[in-house]
Amino acid sequence: MKRLNRKVVSLLVLIIACIALLPVGVMATDNEVIVKNTPTSVPQEQTLQTLVVLNHDAKIEGRVTDVVFVYNGDVELTSTSKTGVVVVLGGHVQQQNGAYVEDGVAEVTFDNALLNNSLLALVVVAGLWVVRLTLSLIFVVLPVLLALALRDRLEKPVAFLRIAIARTGAVGMVVLVGGLGISLMLALSLLGAPIALLFIIVLLLLFAAGYTVVSFHVGKMIAGDRPFSNGVWRPTFLGAVAIVAMSNIPLFGGILLLLVISLSIGISTVWLWQWKARR
Structure with a gap:
């Protein structure tokens, strides 16, 4: 559980960093942490700690020990892949037989129903806030x-x-x-x-x-x-x-x-x- 909590904290920090650095294009550090906004593949012989991909697909054949985070793209986990937490926002996860995921997969697809419900909730919250401010x-x-x-x-x-x-x-x-x-x-x-x-x-x-x-x-x-x-x-x-x-x-x-x-x-x-x- 402590290891999973550490992964979640790392993921949140990386997401904030990605949002701040998104206009720049690509940021890649050493082989421990990689952040990209291009199609990305992790070969079978490669081992990473964390992988973040923005607006493109990712293919995992090797090992990512902590977090795989993909925004607005799909993730393919091959039979040789070994990953910790896999989080996909606005895409899908394709998991082949034999692919090993240690801590689970979280997949959120931004379909029309989700967007409509989110927009409705946002309008209701904003409307209540405006009414409350006006009354005040x-x-x-x-x-x-x-x-x-x-x-x-x-x-x-x-x-x-x-x-x-x-x-x-x-x-x-x-x-x-x-x-x-x-x-x-x-x-x-x-x-x-x-x-x-x-x-x-x-x-x-x-x-x-x-x-x-x-x-x-x-x-x-x-x-x-x-x-x-x-x-x-x-x-x-x-x-x-x-x-x-x-x-x-x-x-x-x-x-x-x-x-x-x-x-x-x-x-x-x-x-x-x-x-x-x-x-």
């Missing part, structure tokens, strides 16, 4: 813009959030679950779908306004009495960046995001309730 930017830019618009109006909801954070979160959770439940039931009927959409929009507006308050509060807590805490946009920006950064932590981030959503909707609901009571 929105979660930072939106509260800053709203903070600049609200300015002094943030002080009262922030003061309430400081003294009743648990109650605010509970109110937000009730409103969130209730709003989503009503929206789901309304969405099941054709006539109720527009009303369900209206409920979702209201929840989003409550979240946007409340998230600005929460970001401002978190930024104030982080900045403390430092000069950076002056004004409204800088602590809001600092708090939003901190929330987004911590929300990307696996498991903990999901719990934190749910807490932030509950607090945001809760503080907006209380804010509107107090405003209506004053009127």
Whole structure:
């Protein structure tokens, strides 16, 4: 097993070297390690440690003790060949009777199905990354813009959030679950779908306004009495960046995001309730 691990490490190092040296053409060292991008043959009387062939075929009649690596080409192992690990990417292995392979053969063919599946997986991963990046930017830019618009109006909801954070979160959770439940039931009927959409929009507006308050509060807590805490946009920006950064932590981030959503909707609901009571 240790010998096989050493071969795998050697192979990875050689692959990196090949990629770096590929534009040059051919690199060949002593008879221990050979790297080529031309058709290559190892005669019966020759012994190598490692053979790497790029974009061409290889024929092994002799002995390669560690690794045979061929990219975009085929490998022919004759009856007199003796090899360690044989790895072929984008080609096939032709093994005659009597050919001895000590540690196994790995063959990956780049057919249409593999390319299509790989491309689909790449598109999905890239799409998820773009969506995640876009949401992160929105979660930072939106509260800053709203903070600049609200300015002094943030002080009262922030003061309430400081003294009743648990109650605010509970109110937000009730409103969130209730709003989503009503929206789901309304969405099941054709006539109720527009009303369900209206409920979702209201929840989003409550979240946007409340998230600005929460970001401002978190930024104030982080900045403390430092000069950076002056004004409204800088602590809001600092708090939003901190929330987004911590929300990307696996498991903990999901719990934190749910807490932030509950607090945001809760503080907006209380804010509107107090405003209506004053009127």
